[in-house]
Amino acid sequence: MRPNAPGDWDRRKLLFAGAAATAASGLGAGRAYAAANAKGPPGSVLYDVPEDSTKVMGRGVHEDGGYGTRSQFETEVRVKADNPSDVTSWTFTPLASTIGNLTPSGLHFERHHGGIPVIDPARHELFLHGLVDVPKKFALADLKSLPSITRKYFIECSGNTLSEWSKPKGTSVQFTHGLLSTSEWTGVPFATLARAVGLKETSAWVLAEGGDAAVMTRSIPIEKMLSDALIVYGQNGEALRPEQGYPLRLVLPGYEGNTQIKWLRRLQVSDRPFMTREETSAYTDLMKDGRAKLYTLAMDAKSVITFPSGEMMLPKPGHYMIQGFAWTGRGRVQAVDISLDKGKTWLPARIDNVPEPMCTVRFSFPWHWDGGPVVLQSRCIDETGYVQPTRDQLIPLRGENAIYHYNAIQSWAIAADGSVKNVHV
Amino acid sequence: MRPNAPGDWDRRKLLFAGAAATAASGLGAGRAYAAANAKGPPGSVLYDVPEDSTKVMGRGVHEDGGYGTRSQFETEVRVKADNPSDVTSWTFTPLASTIGNLTPSGLHFERHHGGIPVIDPARHELFLHGLVDVPKKFALADLKSLPSITRKYFIECSGNTLSEWSKPKGTSVQFTHGLLSTSEWTGVPFATLARAVGLKETSAWVLAEGGDAAVMTRSIPIEKMLSDALIVYGQNGEALRPEQGYPLRLVLPGYEGNTQIKWLRRLQVSDRPFMTREETSAYTDLMKDGRAKLYTLAMDAKSVITFPSGEMMLPKPGHYMIQGFAWTGRGRVQAVDISLDKGKTWLPARIDNVPEPMCTVRFSFPWHWDGGPVVLQSRCIDETGYVQPTRDQLIPLRGENAIYHYNAIQSWAIAADGSVKNVHV
Numbered sequence: 001m002r003p004n005a006p007g008d009w010d011r012r013k014l015l016f017a018g019a020a021a022t023a024a025s026g027l028g029a030g031r032a033y034a035a036a037n038a039k040g041p042p043g044s045v046l047y048d049v050p051e052d053s054t055k056v057m058g059r060g061v062h063e064d065g066g067y068g069t070r071s072q073f074e075t076e077v078r079v080k081a082d083n084p085s086d087v088t089s090w091t092f093t094p095l096a097s098t099i100g101n102l103t104p105s106g107l108h109f110e111r112h113h114g115g116i117p118v119i120d121p122a123r124h125e126l127f128l129h130g131l132v133d134v135p136k137k138f139a140l141a142d143l144k145s146l147p148s149i150t151r152k153y154f155i156e157c158s159g160n161t162l163s164e165w166s167k168p169k170g171t172s173v174q175f176t177h178g179l180l181s182t183s184e185w186t187g188v189p190f191a192t193l194a195r196a197v198g199l200k201e202t203s204a205w206v207l208a209e210g211g212d213a214a215v216m217t218r219s220i221p222i223e224k225m226l227s228d229a230l231i232v233y234g235q236n237g238e239a240l241r242p243e244q245g246y247p248l249r250l251v252l253p254g255y256e257g258n259t260q261i262k263w264l265r266r267l268q269v270s271d272r273p274f275m276t277r278e279e280t281s282a283y284t285d286l287m288k289d290g291r292a293k294l295y296t297l298a299m300d301a302k303s304v305i306t307f308p309s310g311e312m313m314l315p316k317p318g319h320y321m322i323q324g325f326a327w328t329g330r331g332r333v334q335a336v337d338i339s340l341d342k343g344k345t346w347l348p349a350r351i352d353n354v355p356e357p358m359c360t361v362r363f364s365f366p367w368h369w370d371g372g373p374v375v376l377q378s379r380c381i382d383e384t385g386y387v388q389p390t391r392d393q394l395i396p397l398r399g400e401n402a403i404y405h406y407n408a409i410q411s412w413a414i415a416a417d418g419s420v421k422n423v424h425v
Numbered sequence: 426m427r428p429n430a431p432g433d434w435d436r437r438k439l440l441f442a443g444a445a446a447t448a449a450s451g452l453g454a455g456r457a458y459a460a461a462n463a464k465g466p467p468g469s470v471l472y473d474v475p476e477d478s479t480k481v482m483g484r485g486v487h488e489d490g491g492y493g494t495r496s497q498f499e500t501e502v503r504v505k506a507d508n509p510s511d512v513t514s515w516t517f518t519p520l521a522s523t524i525g526n527l528t529p530s531g532l533h534f535e536r537h538h539g540g541i542p543v544i545d546p547a548r549h550e551l552f553l554h555g556l557v558d559v560p561k562k563f564a565l566a567d568l569k570s571l572p573s574i575t576r577k578y579f580i581e582c583s584g585n586t587l588s589e590w591s592k593p594k595g596t597s598v599q600f601t602h603g604l605l606s607t608s609e610w611t612g613v614p615f616a617t618l619a620r621a622v623g624l625k626e627t628s629a630w631v632l633a634e635g636g637d638a639a640v641m642t643r644s645i646p647i648e649k650m651l652s653d654a655l656i657v658y659g660q661n662g663e664a665l666r667p668e669q670g671y672p673l674r675l676v677l678p679g680y681e682g683n684t685q686i687k688w689l690r691r692l693q694v695s696d697r698p699f700m701t702r703e704e705t706s707a708y709t710d711l712m713k714d715g716r717a718k719l720y721t722l723a724m725d726a727k728s729v730i731t732f733p734s735g736e737m738m739l740p741k742p743g744h745y746m747i748q749g750f751a752w753t754g755r756g757r758v759q760a761v762d763i764s765l766d767k768g769k770t771w772l773p774a775r776i777d778n779v780p781e782p783m784c785t786v787r788f789s790f791p792w793h794w795d796g797g798p799v800v801l802q803s804r805c806i807d808e809t810g811y812v813q814p815t816r817d818q819l820i821p822l823r824g825e826n827a828i829y830h831y832n833a834i835q836s837w838a839i840a841a842d843g844s845v846k847n848v849h850v
Contacts, residue, residue, distance in 0.1 A: 100609055
């Protein structure tokens with residue numbers, strides 16, 4: 001691969017290496033130093049940091065084997081839940097450190113019920129059967145040869161913010177709201193497959209089944225499946241990540257994450273819901289009167305301030321840019337409001353990206369902190385006119401027994417010393 | 426992190442491990458096998474592939490240390506150019522294997538002139554000076570506290586497709602067009618910084634300088650800087666990757682990649698261009714008459730078919746979905762056409778995503794291959810009305826001396842045996 005004077009090049013490479021070694025030993029102009037926060041991701045190479053990066057030759061292309069990694073200074077990771085099992089567990093996205101609107105695939109939150117399976121894409125098939133004219137198996141190559149759609153959607157676990165039903169338990173925004181991530185998804189509309197097999201007139205629900213050890217199954221209304229459900233094989237420009245269902249996932253824009261079946265292998269059309277374990281014993285909403293609501297599928301409008309947020313410390317009074325995310329499972333975010341007086345008055349935040357359906361938006365709000373105690377709150381208004389509720393509005397309706405679908409306004413209290421804490425007001 | 430009966434959990438984990446071992450030894454229901462194409466990225470863990478993934482417990486969360494990686498079956502990488510030096514070299518994005526519209530950050534093409542520097546973000550500053558009222562240094566934290574913009578833009582090296590000026594040299598689309606990538610970028614408009622320092626009335630050009638060993642410098646017209654230039658710190662939801670300029674890069678939507686200075690450390694406002702090395706000796710277009718055009722900055726409309734493309738083999742006659750990318754440095758892609766008869770007639774392709782300014786679009790075109798020899802071509806029409814030229818239109822205008830800004834229509838010849846080859850027609 002290096003036909004031009006390789007011998008000469010080898011000598012030059014040695015010269016470069018020598019310059020770098022001089023720099024690292026502190027003898028040259030490019031004195032290296034150990035950066036305090038350069039820990040690097042697990043297993044990563046730690047490069048010396050030169051005093052002046054223009055005086056030391058950088059590393060060459062392809063030292064990473066052709067698939068790049070983060071800077072050694074970027075060390076935020078998903079953090080796992082405090083669970084006895086790692087195979088039926090979850091990890092939280094570090095929302096306060098993501099930039100822009102996408103979640104890097106390596107930081108997309110996880111929720112598994114039987115661990116992450118290893119599936120060979122060359123052998124994987126999707127079986128579509130039930131109330132159809134001609135049942136069909138689709139190999140991955142079959143799906144990839146059909147017209148595809150690429151869209152940005154958030155996925156939120158319906159258990160996101162479950163720590164907050166009774167007391168302010170989540171210490172940081174990673175733990176209160178980190179079961180939320182946004183990706184660019186690529187796949188085939190279910191409607192395309194439905195045309196290929198022909199739906200019977202009595203079709204009303206579809207069972208989606210995963211190929212993991214939990215054989216996760218959920219029932220989805222046929223209207224949703226036909227309107228915008230995607231059989232997804234792509235995420236952020238490449239194949240789905242293993243934790244997100246490699247090689248195939250059902251994406252249901254705006255629906256609770258659990259219904260968006262990963263490692264998808266089977267779709268069965270029926271005239272009624274299947275009442276599977278995960279939609280009867282779990283993923284239902286226990287109400288005050290002891291009854292449980294089934295099939296609360298679309299996620300309600302919600303928002304959270306990511307800066308400043310729990311466990312942070314504002315160094316001193318002055319100007320800050322409040323930042324956060326807003327989202328809704330019912331179309332586009334219409335507006336985001338900020339309150340600095342515990343909800344008495346609300347001021348409009350700036351929305352930083354053009355709102356797309358069932359996609360997060362970034363918001364920001366320039367703010368001057370005078371050094372006194374203050375509570376920061378945000379609320380999301382979606383295009384249906386729905387306004388994200390306060391705790392005082394949500395709890396009387398829902399009680400405190402529920403696990404899922406908590407979407408009350410989040411409050412962060414700034415103390416006079418600048419520390420930020422999760423509070424319920 | 427596992428307060429609930431850790432002893433009990435440890436026992437269960439052993440049981441899982443036992444089940445997996447049984448599976449791997451071929452004794453259990455979940456018989457494992459070695460998948461032919463599971464090579465995995467360099468240094469990655471190779472998991473056994475069970476016969477039935479529902480019969481074996483999957484791996485737990487966080488085994489990757491909290492930052493996920495690709496499936497072991499996904500092995501496409503950037504490939505480096507055939508250069509004697511790895512520090513002034515480039516790598517090509519595998520365009521035929523990316524999915525959707527984004528390029529995964531790990532596969533974004535590279536072009537370095539002095540290697541990839543290691544820069545501590547906590548010490549990095551951007552100095553803005555020259556014809557301004559008040560010169561200013563901006564720390565990274567200063568920039569992050571300003572209102573940000575998040576947009577998807579392609580970046581194309583002006584040397585992309587340089588192999589094609591005289592003969593069809595690129596064997597695959599990775600080598601002919603792989604100096605093209607698309608990301609979601611987040612940063613601060615230059616216009617915001619300009620307001621902070623106050624531009625003098627005579628301001629006409631801005632020098633941008635990088636902090637690499639090449640101290641890369643380019644001159645940019647002030648109109649471009651004020652209209653849509655971004656000082657970028659985010660890429661695809663996280664910090665810029667080291668190869669893309671960590672911690673700071675100038676993004677100039679639609680301009681040749683070389684001007685979008687990486688490791689950005691200085692911006693100097695002037696009343697004239699600086700005539701730097703990289704805009705006089707290099708990155709100019711040598712014309713037929715021996716004169717060189719300077720400052721051909723916006724990339725012209727272009728497109729390429731990625732499937733089928735060079736080095737591929739169609740297994741048999743039948744239905745295929747032609748796929749590819751189109752882009753323009755002058756606004757939005759208006760349309761993409763396909764020709765199956767060497768340009769005599771053109772048919773409209775389907776555009777798979779909503780065109781955004783200075784962003785790639787995916788196109789597709791359902792096609793039946795009858796088994797005979799055929800040439801596949803695509804052309805891009807942008808919103809200015811410009812039509813991507815044929816070679817016969819481009820070469821008389823530009824000659825064959827040039828290196829940069831080749832944007833003629835690409836032709837792939839399908840032979841009767843299904844093999845695909847780069848040809849000039």
